[in-house]
Amino acid sequence: MIQDAPGHAAESAREPMRAIRVRVNGVCYEREVPVRMLLADFLRHELGLTGTHVGCEHGVCGACTVLLEGEPVRSCLLFAVQADGAEITTVEGLAPAENQLHPIQEAFREAHGLQCGFCTPGFLITVEAFLRENPEPTDEEIREAISGNLCRCTGYQNIVKAVRLAAEKLAAARGQGREGGDPEWRRDTSASPCSETKTRGC
Ligand code: FES
Numbered sequence: 297m298i299q300d301a302p303g304h305a306a307e308s309a310r311e312p313m314r315a316i317r318v319r320v321n322g323v324c325y326e327r328e329v330p331v332r333m334l335l336a337d338f339l340r341h342e343l344g345l346t347g348t349h350v351g352c353e354h355g356v357c358g359a360c361t362v363l364l365e366g367e368p369v370r371s372c373l374l375f376a377v378q379a380d381g382a383e384i385t386t387v388e389g390l391a392p393a394e395n396q397l398h399p400i401q402e403a404f405r406e407a408h409g410l411q412c413g414f415c416t417p418g419f420l421i422t423v424e425a426f427l428r429e430n431p432e433p434t435d436e437e438i439r440e441a442i443s444g445n446l447c448r449c450t451g452y453q454n455i456v457k458a459v460r461l462a463a464e465k466l467a468a469a470r471g472q473g474r475e476g477g478d479p480e481w482r483r484d485t486s487a488s489p490c491s492e493t494k495t496r497g498c
């Protein structure tokens with residue numbers, strides 16, 4: 297049985313806390329967190345957003361990727377306090393509604409871009425940021441973009457196909473958007489964060 301090192305519990309008890317405020321998937325949260333709590337643990341354990349997976353915990357596998365101010369980051373390499381005041385998107389924030397998938401999620405499903413699905417949230421977030429920057433990528437660019445995400449099941453072939461298909465679906469949605477307003481898959485995060493604050497106990 298693994299036991300805490302002597303004095304570990306007392307040390308944890310003394311760990312300084314700090315209040316942070318973040319906006320995650322359009323909702324504002326205020327929490328008091330240990331200063332050494334990882335952002336991945338904060339999302340999963342404090343906010344219950346377990347779609348962000350934790351594989352290696354040292355920045356290698358990409359399973360914990362989330363968007364911080366729109367940019368993909370490894371949430372296992374950041375402390376929660378470093379995200380104070382930031383806008384974060386997790387995989388739960390991709391789909392525009394509970395019963396609707398984001399085009400990238402649809403593409404992964406249709407192209408069989410996943411098997412066990414453990415790596416998938418990290419891929420989806422990485423691909424979302426990538427296709428915003430490069431909406432018409434070549435296969436080589438797709439492979440380069442996903443090279444920081446590890447998948448032990450698929451062999452990557454179908455993930456590349458899924459990204460290609462996602463690019464097509466997003467292009468089609470943008471076309472619809474030009475003609476008839478915003479594409480319907482785009483989540484509305486314009487609500488005031490303060491009006492939706494979810495503090496502990498509410
Ligand atoms: S868990 Fe963060 S990169 Fe692997």
Ligand code: FES
Pocket residue numbers: 409410411412413414415416446447448449450
């Ligand atoms: S689908 Fe299993 S690790 Fe990628």
